[in-house]
Each structure stands twice: as structure tokens, then as C-alpha cells.
Amino acid sequence: MFFPDTQIPFHNPRQIRALTGFIHATKPDGVIVIGDWMDYPQPSRWNRGTRGEFEGSVQKDSETGKRLLGEIRKGYDGPIDFLEGNHDARPRLHLAEHAPSLAESTAFNIENLLDFDAHGITLAPAWYEFTAGWVATHGHLGLSMSRQAGYTALNGARAIGKSLVIGHVHKLGIGAYTTGYAGRMSALYGVEVGHMMDVRKAGYLKRGAANWQAGFAYLDTDGKSATPTLVPMRADGGFVADGRAW
Template sequence: MAANRAYTAVVFGDSHFPFHDPKAIKGALNLVKEVEPDGVVHLGDIVDCWQISDFDKDIERLDTLQSNIHEATDFLASLRRVAPKAEITLLEGNHEDRLRRAIWRAGRVLREILRLDQVGLIGKEGGWKKILRLNDMGIRWVGLNDQSHANVLPKIITKHGTKISTWAGVTARNEWMKYGRSGISGHTHRLSYFGHRDHNGRSVWIEAGCTCDLNPVYCDDPDWQQGAVILRWSNNRRVMGEQIVGFRDGEYVI
């Protein structure tokens, strides 16, 4: 992320394989290919991990967590193909964190066994870096606890998100109030923009929508919006432009 030149990034997230929307996924890939950004950020929850969640599960579903991981890995490989030179970053979401929680609940014996194959499921980097073969694709991984201070994009916080409110925009405001500076997050599956100006200058917080199915079997008529965000910085990085891009059946206008 060299300074003294313009920088463009495409940001999206919350794919939730296998509950992804193939059209939205295709739209995100097409957008990245069209924009040719310097950076691409997926804001997390790339895999739903429903099999190891605390919620009730559909016993008729036959897909395994491993098959869902293969789907996510195939998507990341496609993302790398359409953005061969871009800096790609994948953030950990609360759904990926289900893996750590499941292992911790299983107890010390299972944790000791899992350590033997050096998968690293308990380590700070998390097993996802290896499970999704991120190093093979040149994709950076940022864990939940590191996101608020990781240098992913210029002068803006990139995080999966921890707050959620009833309405789009309220969450963006609450995230901004926590940090008092510009940021972008997912988690809510909504698109919104919150702007603020004071004696410290201008700041914004953006909710980046989702790329998952808008009508999942586990949720009735959710207030979700599919899309992505294009961020552009001037040569000296003093000015940032934001463009929220909504998807409809995978189609968009920029």
C-alpha cells in the first residue's frame, strides 16, 4: 500500500457459504474485475459454520462444514483470478469464530489432539488461515481481535462488526461513536452511510451489505441488502471518496 499515489479498494462481505447468493457472488467478482482495485477486502463471515452453531439445525441438510469450506476456497481462488495484482484481505467474522468456540467447549482433551497435526486451531492466527489455504493465494487474514488497529486500508478502520441495530445507519453511527474515526464494517447485512464533521474534520462509517441469500430458510423476511463499497483515495491520501454499490440479482451500476 505505497503512499504518494491514488489507491482504490472494493469492500464486501458476509457471504455465508453455503447460504450465499450465487448472483451476488458473481456481481462482486464482476465489480472487482471492472474496477481493477489496488485492494480487496472481504469483511468476514465467508463461511456460515451452521453445523457447529448453537442454533437449531435442519436435519435434512446433508452438506458438511468441509464442503462449505471448499465452496469458500473456490470463491477466493476466483477472486484472486479476477484481481491478480490486488492486495486481498479476509477478515474473521463471528461465524468463523464458531470454530474456536466449538473447540473450546469440547474440552482440553480434544484441544490437545487437534494440536498434534499443527492445524493451529487455537492459535492467535486461527485455523482458518490454513483451512482456506490463504497463504497459497496470497490473501491476508486478520483475526477479530486485531481488526480495529490493523493497517488494511488507508486511514479507515476495517472490521467485521460487533454492533447491530434495528435500522440501517444506526449501526454505522454506533460503530463510529465507539471509535470516533472513519470505518467500514459488515455483520448487519445492510447498506448504509453515516457521516460526521467536527473540529477534527470529516469522518464516515459505512455498512457494506452482504452477498448472502436474502431469503434464507432460518430467517423470515430479513431487512438485508446486497452490495459492496468502492473506496478511492487521492494521491496524498488526504481525500477519500465512498461509493455504495447495491446489487439486484447480481447486477449493479457504478
């Protein structure tokens, strides 16, 4: 099960609550938080030198992030792997750039801000092969971007030679590419797992809209092959999956 970008504090609480309930009910073999669980707008380059740099609190936002991770744990005791997104890394990178004498401290690393130890969460490698032939990454590391849903992930899959699951682009889509000859064919897939932001909170969207799709994704796998499923979500958190409405 893939938990998409939530961008706390710009998250949609109803969608997060709905997916958390789905995880409690279905008990997946593993949950992968795809990254950008947090937004941390204060130490971003967009806020540098503006009033926004001094509004809000990294600590307060982290408390919200920890609480919502705790909600998942109330009904799910399986593995949770966490990929660090570019927004999750903002406090750590801001400290390294603007207060290098303090950069040896790990207090602003995402695993400490969100207390992974207390929640039984593992920080995954940036390129994480979670089952045979499939890799998960947040999506901000050197991928060729596309406006079409599924194709940023597919570009990455073709580059690394394995099927790829990403977040980052806030799109919900699947792209596919087949190679081979003389009947010996092999297919790669690129999967983008959507987002769970409340877009009304994203003041940087100047037109109030973006080519984003809310939802999540999961993969059924036997260790040799995998079938990805995309699940669109309504703003109120409703969705249809596994043969029923949630």
C-alpha cells in the same frame, strides 16, 4: 473494494460472480473481505443438540469457500485482506469449547480451512486501519447496534474516533457525524457494506424477510481522505457502478 458477508453455503452465486467480475475489470488497489465469508451452521449454538448439528459438512462448505476465493484470484493479483467474522470463527470456537484437548490444533482456524497461503490472502487484525483515518472491522465486537442502515458503523466510528467500515449487520448505508467549533470541523463516517446471501436459504428468518440490503462498497482514497460508494445489487447479480450497468 469491500467484499460483503456471503455466508457460504447460504450465498447468492450470481451476486458473488458479478462482484468477482467487477473486481477483475476494475483491478482495485486492494480487496478486503469484511468477514462471514463462511456461515458454518453445523457448529453454531443455534444447531446445538438439533438435527442440524449433523447435517452438512464444515469441510464441504470450506471447499466451496476456497473455490470462490480462487475465482477472484483468476483475474486479480492484488492484495486481499480477510477479516474473521463471527461465523468464520464458529469451527475454531466450537473446538475450543467442546473439545479443548484438541484446541491446540489450528486445523479449524479460518486461514487453514480456506488455505489462505495458497490464495495469497492475509488474515487482517480485528480492527484494521487500511488507510489514514479509516478502520475496517467485521462488526460483531462490542458495537452498539442500530436498526437504521449506516448507524451501527457510525456508533462504532464515534467510539473509536475514526471512520469505520463494517459488515455483520447485512445493511447497506452510510452515517455521518461532525464535531468541532468556530469553523474547525471534522467529520466521521460509518459505512455498512451490505450482504450477498440468498435470503431464501435463510430458514431462520421466520417471516421470510429482514431489514437487509444486498450490495457492496468501495472507497476511493488518496491516503489523506476517502470517498465511500455504496452499490446496491439485484438478486440476479445486476448493478450499476462506475458509470455503467454490470
